[in-house]
Amino acid sequence: MADKAPSRTAEEHALGDLGRRLAARRAELGLSRTEAAARAGMAPGYLQYLEEYSGAAPGPGVLLRLSQVLETTVRDLTGGDTELPSGLGQASRSPDFTSLSVPECRALLSTHGVGRIAVPTVSGPVVVPVNYSVVEGAIVFRTEPGSTPSQASGCQVAFEVDRIDDAFSRGWSVLVRGHARTVTDPDEVRRLAEGTRSEPWAGGHRDQWVRIDPLAITGRRITV
Template sequence: MTEEVPSHAAEGRPVGDLGRRIAQCRTELGVTREETAARAGMATGYLQHLEEHPTASPEAAVLLRLAGALETTVKHLTGGDTELPPGLGQAARTPEFTELTEEECRALLSTHGVGRLAVYTLPGPVIVPVNYSVVDGAIVLRTAPGSTPSQAVGRQVGFEVDHIDEAFSEGWSVLVRGRAWAVTDPAEKARLAARAYSTPWAGGRREQWLRIEPVIVTGRRITA
């Protein structure tokens, strides 16, 4: 397959494992399809073909250039690390560890994502991953009555988000400490549902809203 695929078509929705992973990496880096193609030394139309055709099968050299352009690894682009925990790569030779300001931490929390909620339960502390959004500076999430997150109501909790860049052995983490409250007002529930980025990935009926007001926000970053 050559790389000279016409690029006249409007940008469509990425399909297939490779296409979605390329688009996700572009989004995380904040680069356009055109910028990515230029970095990888390929035609924009060919990159469009890779993103929008699930049967696309690029050569290893193409994947290597794409991984470099997107600051990731071929294994990540092709889904080879799906079932592996992050951070399996080697540490950088000269890492630099820095503390983040509260402003930087809140920027990294951004508006939504997947974080880890630390809750103290009767058997002991438990940490669970949850989908969250940030609305008016507070962390909000929805869960089901009786679930582990629901046991956080009225208690001090920890909430952590992080990101690891396997290709460059870099990463950051943000820790929030505060009290979790149940949202009971119907109007406020409706407002949060309208502002939330997504429903929980786990599915099911998860109609109990929790709100965490950050009291202490700290973070750290490791760079090579």
């Protein structure tokens, strides 16, 4: 059966998110707006328009140039893969698989964002995503008392973050193993609140702080 064409509503929503995707990918590559615009053969003001105006709808040629400059795909820039898992792209013919040093792993972890924590429960291990930050060398996140992530407290856990670039068949992953505990000291809670950069996407009243102090950090990278 042929794939269905995306609905007009979906296309409009994707284009409305285009500016944020452009800015985020540009920042990820460490490119200024002027540098990215020059490489794409457009005026910085036009790129600013694309990034800041939610109604911007550039043509296919502009999207293709931007995707090449930002080392991604048109589909990724326009949000066409938001409901798809990572890793659906073709593997490279000559991948280079290397181990990451502990400093490299810590640098990747410090970018913060969303990671996955493996929590031991009475029915077996459960893996759930959490919004995390790195504060004082520890991985910290907020959760709701009684939730699955909160059950990590007092246990040895595994925590994993990764980045998969389907367009270029490359990526990395970092695995942390350590002891998790609930933070109850008011001064420590205050320091964590001041040092975190991520709010829980799930919303709600999540006032239980969990801290993972790493015992072992390992990482892998696949490049072409």
